[in-house]
Amino acid sequence: MDTTQLLKGVLDLAVLAVVEDEDGYGYDVLRRLRSAGLGDVGDASVYGTLRRLYAAGALTSYVVPSDEGPHRKYYGITPGGRDQLKRQSEDWLHFSAAVTTLLSGQEARA
């Protein structure tokens, strides 16, 4: 199954979850998402999502200059972002539980 469509709906949630514990820059966030098993996520989608969450006030951003290369832009979660994460996590858990129940019922009948 193509998980790209599924990802689109939960990318905000996934990105918030990734930066909740530790601030991260774009590629870092992408790598964490991939190592968490979301291998299909496109980097531009992640960077765009970071920007949108920042514009919505769910993230803060700051630049870390580097002497030896291009500077990196770090994102951290805000209290508003934590609220959003909490709400959306609950939504997701309800939703996924419902889908799981639905699927396991079908499996049992099969």
Added chain:
Amino acid sequence: MNDTMKLEVRGEVDAFVAEVERRLADLTAEERDELVGGLRADLSERLADHDGPEPAEQVLGDPASYAVELRTAAGFAPVMAPRRERRPVALVVGELLDAARRTWVELVDKVPGSPRGFLESLQPAWWVLRAWVAWMVLQDMAHPYVSYGVGWALVLALLVVGSVQLGRGRGAIARVRGHAAARLVVIGLNVLAVCLLPPMVDKARWSTADQVLDDMYSEGAGEELPGLSYDGVQLTNLFPYDAQGRPLTGVQLFTADGRAVSVDDSLAEEDGSEDGIEEDGMSWVYPWLSNGSPRFNVFPLPVGPGDADLWERDPDAWSSPTPPRLPAFPFAAAPEVVLPDGGPAVEDSADVPAR
């Protein structure tokens, strides 16, 4: 995490970021910075992580689709709207103009008696009139008067042709009519022509009046003042003296071809009450007589009061209580004069009639 690892930014990354940035040109500088601010570092790191044999371009992929993905995820329109701010302005203006025209037509159509047809019939007259206004404005810029020379007539003809073609929607000049900007320009010019019409008519009237006055003056200059005049001023009298400087009376003056040098007999002058001839009012010169017919070429001419009511000489002046009298000479005696050869050529000038 390789925060401390030295990141080498490759030319491919710079080119890629530039291409992506180009597709974000419609965003504000802040939005754009937010999107591509960390992009060079991120992409460079991704290239560094990649250990396949593919060239960098292939790993980075297509910047156009990358930009679409980036824009969509960031909550912007997937593709930059091409020149989105220019077309709508022209369209909006055009629609406004169309709406205004429709409203006008509806308004006019509400008036009974189909005035629209009447007004439309008048349009050609307006086309010519506005060309004339433009012509007058050009003249005004060229010189302070109005010229009716061949060159200017040609200019007027060209302006009329242009204006009528524009009005009819024909010819090269009318090809721009559909554009909103051109329509605005034409409307502006029409309004300007309406505003300039009264002053230009006024100017034309004044210039015509000036021309008439000029003609009158030039005629006047060619025309001689009637009667005797000196330095452009008509004279009412002369006071002759002989060579010894004695006043002469009854001196008849003729031109070389024998015409009498007469004063303009219609002239009267305000009386200075000199000689007590008239206390206030006008005094007139009265002619000498030759076999009963008046002569105004004999000097000095007697001066007397006129008929105050009729504004003319009193026909019974000589029998009135205050008959005309010879006026006083300006000097009792003038300087003596001689010819270079010693004496007056005509010796009998001493024969002065008694005063």
